Amino acid sequence: MSQYLLSIDQGTTSSRAIIFDQRGAIVTSAQQEFTQFFPADGWVEHDAEEIWESTLAVCRQALKNAQLPASSIAGIGITNQRETTIIWERDTGKPIHKAIVWQDRRTSATCLALKQQGHEQAVQSATGLLIDPYFSATKVAWILDNVEGARQRAEQGELAFGTVDSFLLWRLTNGASHKTDATNASRTLLFNIHSQGWDDELLRLFRVPKAILPEVEDSAADFGSADAQWLGAQIPVAGIAGDQQAALIGQACFKPGMIKSTYGTGCFMILNTGSEALASTNRLLTTVAYRLNGEVTYGLEGSIFIAGAAIQWLRDGIALISHARETEAMAQEVGVEHGVYMVPAFTGLGAPYWDPEARGALFGLTRDTGIKDIVTAGLQSVAYQTKDLIHAMEADGAGKPTTLRVDGGMVANNWVVQFLSDVLNVNVDRPAIIETTALGVAYLAGLQVGVYQSLDDISLLWHCERHFSPEMSDDLRNDLYKGWLKAVERVRTID
Numbered sequence: 478m479s480q481y482l483l484s485i486d487q488g489t490t491s492s493r494a495i496i497f498d499q500r501g502a503i504v505t506s507a508q509q510e511f512t513q514f515f516p517a518d519g520w521v522e523h524d525a526e527e528i529w530e531s532t533l534a535v536c537r538q539a540l541k542n543a544q545l546p547a548s549s550i551a552g553i554g555i556t557n558q559r560e561t562t563i564i565w566e567r568d569t570g571k572p573i574h575k576a577i578v579w580q581d582r583r584t585s586a587t588c589l590a591l592k593q594q595g596h597e598q599a600v601q602s603a604t605g606l607l608i609d610p611y612f613s614a615t616k617v618a619w620i621l622d623n624v625e626g627a628r629q630r631a632e633q634g635e636l637a638f639g640t641v642d643s644f645l646l647w648r649l650t651n652g653a654s655h656k657t658d659a660t661n662a663s664r665t666l667l668f669n670i671h672s673q674g675w676d677d678e679l680l681r682l683f684r685v686p687k688a689i690l691p692e693v694e695d696s697a698a699d700f701g702s703a704d705a706q707w708l709g710a711q712i713p714v715a716g717i718a719g720d721q722q723a724a725l726i727g728q729a730c731f732k733p734g735m736i737k738s739t740y741g742t743g744c745f746m747i748l749n750t751g752s753e754a755l756a757s758t759n760r761l762l763t764t765v766a767y768r769l770n771g772e773v774t775y776g777l778e779g780s781i782f783i784a785g786a787a788i789q790w791l792r793d794g795i796a797l798i799s800h801a802r803e804t805e806a807m808a809q810e811v812g813v814e815h816g817v818y819m820v821p822a823f824t825g826l827g828a829p830y831w832d833p834e835a836r837g838a839l840f841g842l843t844r845d846t847g848i849k850d851i852v853t854a855g856l857q858s859v860a861y862q863t864k865d866l867i868h869a870m871e872a873d874g875a876g877k878p879t880t881l882r883v884d885g886g887m888v889a890n891n892w893v894v895q896f897l898s899d900v901l902n903v904n905v906d907r908p909a910i911i912e913t914t915a916l917g918v919a920y921l922a923g924l925q926v927g928v929y930q931s932l933d934d935i936s937l938l939w940h941c942e943r944h945f946s947p948e949m950s951d952d953l954r955n956d957l958y959k960g961w962l963k964a965v966e967r968v969r970t971i972d
Contacts, residue, residue, distance in 0.1 A: 807848075
């Protein structure tokens, strides 16, 4: 039997395909960036057709790079930018509007009105989430309300909604499969994480017709098969998970109390809470970590909207750097005490503040401030935001972690990971494979098709590449973080 697994990792700024062998080692990969659209302040869109085309291109490129026939792939796993919302025609598969990205804040007023009407407690109780533009529900309603005839067509069953995983699955299966998994469903504000089904009361509240919703499966399941026309052979799609839950799986955080943090476009920390859906009183999210064989494992999550995107802005927005790899040497030269703070609230503040109207700012600029100071402040902002999340989790009753497992593109930067360990005052482990998001859905697909027999098998494949321990004094750590909190306070618009 074939032992290769193909992961589709459809992210916020690029689409990637990675082929893994049965040991979880990367055979080859391919990546392609795609266009970001910013049609108004706080609005972020993608072209769903470009997402599909880039995904198909990288899958084909990965197979070509590996010199493998499609028939050698045992299964496909799909992991995706979560909450990003696509609505398409069932008869043609054509999107009726650009994808509204998870970062998009256009429905802030709608969310504020719902909160003022007193709905947030009931919504949080059912979904584990807060009422926020981040999630899919108000994005769905916006498209239905702003595309002519869309709401009527949706109610008549002519349209389909999905997060990116569902849209890619629909295209791969030529419309035969309109499905998602429980992790992605749990991020829509429409899914009851306790009953594990679409919630009629939430659908009424957010004005979303049930007819457009996908079927919800376990994270390892029979999602259908990619048609042979796309990759050269019919391949089962056997695993799906939202990107952050996939990273939790790729990090083998299968025991309650284990915690990981992923540093990509945003930063997302998830604590495995086992069979308990731990309700947060500190504005963290209760989410489905994964669902296997019908059994749900829950997680407590903190979501930071801007992490690697801050470095991308330094590169593309104001051209202070030409490549992210330049930042490590800059930070090493500058050090941690330069007095500059960047609050990268470009699309609002995420957890634990949830302030959609906040905007980014730089503080502490002097005549001596240079490019390297600003770049270093951008790197440091990621660690400070992570500390915000750790504090919130501790306040929710989770013990302080002894070790944090990290992944994502940013953690290739040794300076960032050491500063993270210093600011958090915890040990940080970087795995041998930092592409844990893609690895996680490869594992899920492998479980479904029989490459792996259990989560214990997968746990044995995790290896630490480098261990980082705190080296900073308590006084310096506390002083730096106090400066961060002052900076955040100055950009907040709500308490």
